[in-house]
Amino acid sequence: MVDFIKLEQEITNSLSKVTDLESLNECRIKYLGKKGEISLLMKELSNLSGEDRKKQAEILNTLKNKILSLIEEKTEELNDRNLNEKLSSETLDVTLPVSSSFGSIHxxxxxxxxxxxxxxxxxxxxxxxxxxxxxxxxxxxxxxxxxxxxxxxxxxxxxxxxxxxxxxxxxxxxxxxxxxxxxxxxxxxxxxxxxxxxxxxxxxxxxxxxxxxxxxxxxxxxxxxxxxxxxxxxxxxxxxxxxxxxxxxxxxxxxxxxxxxxxxxxxxxxxxxxxxxxxxxxxxxxxxxxxxxxxxxxxxxxxxxxxxxxxxxxxxxxxxxxxxxxxxxxxxxxxxxxxxxxxxxxxxxxxxxxxx
Amino acid sequence: MKFTYSWLKEHLETEHQYNEVVDKLTAIGLEVESVQDTGLAYRDFIVGQVLEEEKHPNADKLKLCKVDIGREKVDVVCGAPNVTKGMKVVYAPVGSVIPVNQMKIKAAKIRGVESYGMMCSEYELGISNEHDGIISLEQDKEVGSSFADSSGMNDILIEIGITPNRQDCLGVLGVARDLAAAGVGKLKNREFKTEKGSFESPIKIEIQDNDICPAFAGCYIKNVKNVASPDWLQKKLKSIGLRPISALVDITNYVMFDQNRPLHVYDADKVKGKIIVRSAQDGESFKALDEKTYNLKKGMCTISDEEKVLGLGGIMGGESTGCNFDTINVLLESALFDNVNTARTGRDLSILSDARYRFERGIDPRSTLEGIHYATQLILEICGGECSEIVLAGQISETLNTIHISGKNIVKRLGLEITDDEIILILNSLGFGAKKSGESIHCTIPSWRQDIHGEADISEEIIRIKGYENIPTSNIRAISKVNKDILNSTQKIISKAKHFIASEGYNEFITFSFSDSKKSIFFGEVEKLKIINPISEDLDILRPSLIPNLLASIKKNTVRGIDSLSIFEAGSQYSSTTPEDQINSICGVKYGLSNSKTWRSEKKEFDIFDVKNDLLNVINYLVPGNKKISISDEAPSWYHPGRSGKIILNKKIEIGYFGELHPRIANKFKIKTRVNLFELMIDNVPLTEKNTTNKPQLILSDFQSVTRDFAFILDKDVKSSDLIKAALNVDTKIIKSAEIFDLFEDKSLGDDKKSMAIKVILQSEEKTLDENEINSLSSKIVEAIEKSTSGTVRS
The missing domain is CATH 3.30.930.10 (Bira Bifunctional Protein; Domain 2)
Known part of the structure; x- marks a missing residue:
């Protein structure tokens, strides 16, 4: 029997340490990718039967959804931080002159x-x-x-x-x-x-x-x-x-x-x-x-x-x-x-x- | 015309203040141009009397005077040689301003002696040129009184503009007569004696041409003494800015300005035989009183004796019979001269004189005898002597013209309700004998009104006296429209073009319609455009083109440091000086920098593609809808032969030109940088009637479009338009556009080669094109371009 509580803690921990979008993506692959831990556990469900299978599937789904929402939150947080960094580096001197080129009627x-x-x-x-x-x-x-x-x-x-x-x-x-x-x-x-x-x-x-x-x-x-x-x-x-x-x-x-x-x-x-x-x-x-x-x-x-x-x-x-x-x-x-x-x-x- | 208020009052009995009279003059059409208080300059001057006079201790030529000025006695240092004890003088106190030089009098120490104020000469007061001594006033002047008051210097000088029709008001009497009619006073009846001559004039008068001189009256006056005019006469002439000469001359001038009756006085002893009034003969000449010699032509009215020409009738007398202070016997002339002939002679000889001015406007025939009697009387009074009987040659018409007018017509013309009775009242006040005659009013036109011919003239007389302010104001908005269009098609095109071109950055200039023939020879046949009397040598023709004046303006602006100039003019140019040969055109010029170097762009100069773009834009705006525009390189000769083009609309209309100004012409105008310009031939813009307000149907394809780029190596002289045309012709339905997007020349391509790249957009309205179709079209495009340009596609 997998220790789901421990697994959840481990995942939450590693997500909280992520500081950029790339690492976040690595995390996602590690747990939710085709060969990710959660995905593998999902596959193993077929070996179980009856009540156990039903119960374990429920727990896994809840865990998967939680991870998905954590990743989404983290993505937003990181995007926001990136944009703020970009904005602070993008100032222009708006007082620089421009010119107009209309002529005139006598x-x-x-x-x-x-x-x-x-x-x-x-x-x-x-x-x-x-x-x-x-x-x-x-x-x-x-x-x-x-x-x-x-x-x-x-x-x-x-x-x-x-x-x-x-x-x-x-x-x-x-x-x-x-x-x-x-x-x-x-x-x-x-x-x-x-x-x-x-x-x-x-x-x-x-x-x-x-x-x-x-x-x-x-x-x-x-x-x-x-x-x-x-x-x-x-x-x-x-x-x-x-x-x-x-x-x-x-x-x-x-x-x-x-x-x-x-x-x-x-x-x-x-x-x-x-x-x-x-x-x-x-x-x-x-x-x-x-x-x-x-x-x-x-x-x-x-x-x-x-x-x-x-x-x-x-x-x-x-x-x-x-x-x-x-x-x-x-x-x-x-x-x-x-x-x-x-x-x-x-x-x-x-x-x-x-x-x- | 100038006169003083006191002079006017010699003819007009009035209780009104001068400013009311001034307002009335303008209201009746005798427009007041200026009013001047002539006493103002003398306001501070006081009548003084010299009490004591002794030599200045430190200067031989100066005297110390004690002067009584009424309120006190003052010390004045004076340099005038004529100052004597007891003399009455004009005293200028400290603080007053000397009229002639605007010098302000200050208390001063002169060679160590205090002097308060000054005693004045006539010169210093601006009365005359007399500056050898100070003015000695008559002894009856009261010490301490105002000089202006006691010497009659307080007056109002009025100058009025007389319109050409109002010849009757070229004398003070006429002005008074008009004012009396307008109700500001009563015309005084100035009596004068009619001297019965005691002998027959020894000088006979013969008129040979009655058309140019209908009547000539003369009076021989013997044993006169021509003296300086008496004070009253000198003062009168000076008051209106005339220089007194001698009594005989001054009297004739006075009668002219007072009665509007030009006269002339001959020294009778210099006249040989009789006076002959005749047309001049070609080749005759004569020296006039202005000391110039005039060459006369047949038809000019001359006054001659049996030997020589004495004067030009109605214009100017001659030097040979002029009067001076030795003159003893005189002949006084009062005549009538034809106005058209006088005008023509005066104009041909360029003589402006007071007599010509009056005769060409028309003189009251009845003034002929009145004037000669009045002047004779004055001569006898002032110069003494004895006068002959008046001798009259020709005839003075006694009959007065009459017309019938209708009160209804007057009302209809003026838009003012006025009764026949009031019309008659007004006309009678003006000296028209007016009375009711059935339905109409019968008017007798006074002899002094040479300008009244018809009912319209009478209507002006009535409203002039009634007052223009009494004309009501009527609504003019028409119930039914008279006009379909306010502007015609050409006017709309010009207006739209001006605004559009200005929106493209051009500033509208308006230059003279004249230009300099020397600088315009490049633009047309200047010898067909000559102005006979140009304002100056460099504005001697009508402009053959708008270009030369705009070029001249470039120079003017660049010397002021302007390095970018976009200007245009919309106006007329001319191919000859007949009314029909006027051409509407617009010319735009872009000169110098298109962009200055700025923080975000490099500096760039205008080139011919800037003006080409602007010209095409305006053509597309003015000629909306389907059209065919082609461009050839055959621009007129004033363009750079290799850098200019002609825009042809719908295969045959030459609608405009663009390009660089020919460097030879730029050189002539001393312009060193390339000038880019366009011309839009407004008269060639098609005036399309709008058949429908609908726009053409819009067809949009929903199928995908495909873009393909091709580059070719071409001979240098291949034109981009050939590439585009070849590409488009491959399939006019599927090929939506073809545009040049790259152009370069490089040694690696060969000396006479260039590379040009074209972007083609393919789109079917029926389906999405498949690869095969696209490739097939692409090959056809390459093939077509290679064939038409002899170029090769770059791989």
């Missing part, structure tokens, strides 16, 4: 997209025209005849090609897009036309190339009160403030009558302009009711149709909204400037998320 693109988003919501489509224009589209069709004093204020760039015996020009404003669009589409018309414009002027506050956005609405009833309503929505949305104050005052453009310039209220806090507060006024755009002669020039009957137009400088909008102080820096191509004033490429202006 503030001009950002502002044009903001403007398009706002007017798109008001059902204006985006029209475009070429940067080289005919004299007719740029001036004459806009009621600015060859000797109109307003032409001299324009400092026009001329190129060597001609259309109808008149020198072509680099467009001095985005207004010729009005002409092209009205010749192409019949009213009702609602459009904005952002784009590059050119004037032969280069100093602190002027750049020979700059950007404008033109707006045009022609239908049977749009009047100055609609113009006011339109610009109010735009300016409040663009500057992201409901407190915006707006002032219309009379002005003159050959292609609108009545004409107005629009100022917005601001105050200066330190170096910052705060739009929507204060009592100072800043000119922001020009506008007016489209001149009947302009409509006649594009074969629209001014006794049936009327409407308004407006135009503003994109750089000016960008400077005021984003605190950019020098006009000329927009085109200087200084990477540091672009990274500072530029926008994330994932930033698509939206009226349901953020405009800027």
């Amino acid at each position: 503030p001009i693109t950002q502002v044009i997209e903001e403007v398009v988003t706002i007017f798109g919501d008001l059902d204006f489509y985006v029209a475009e025209g070429p940067e080289v224009e005919t004299d007719y589209n740029n001036f004459t069709a806009l009621n600015t005849s060859e000797h109109h004093p307003a032409r001299q204020m324009h400092d026009t760039f001329y190129v060597e090609t001609q259309t109808d015996n008149m020198q072509n020009v680099l467009r001095t404003h985005t207004s010729p897009v009005q002409i092209r669009s009205m010749l192409e589409h019949k009213p009702p018309i609602r459009l904005i036309a952002p784009g590059k414009t050119f004037r032969c002027d280069n100093d602190q506050t002027h750049s020979p190339m700059f950007h404008q956005v033109e707006g045009l609405v022609i239908d049977q009833e749009s009047n100055m009160s609609h113009l006011k309503g339109c610009l109010e929505i735009f300016l409040k949305t663009f500057f992201e403030t409901d407190k915006l104050k707006m002032r219309f005052r009379p002005s003159h453009f050959p292609f609108t009558e009545p004409s107005a310039e629009v100022d917005i209220g601001y105050t200066k806090k330190g170096n910052q302009l705060v739009i929507g507060e204060g009592d100072d006024w800043l000119e922001i755009l020009g506008c007016g009711m489209v001149h009947p002669k302009v409509l006649q020039n594009v074969n629209i009957d001014p006794s049936s149709f009327q409407g308004y137009a407006f135009g503003m400088g994109i750089e000016r909008l960008a400077m005021l909204k984003y605190g950019i102080s020098d006009l000329r820096t927009f085109f200087e191509c200084d990477l540091r400037w672009n990274k500072h004033y530029g926008f994330s490429p994932l930033n698509f202006p939206s009226l349901i998320r953020d405009l800027s």
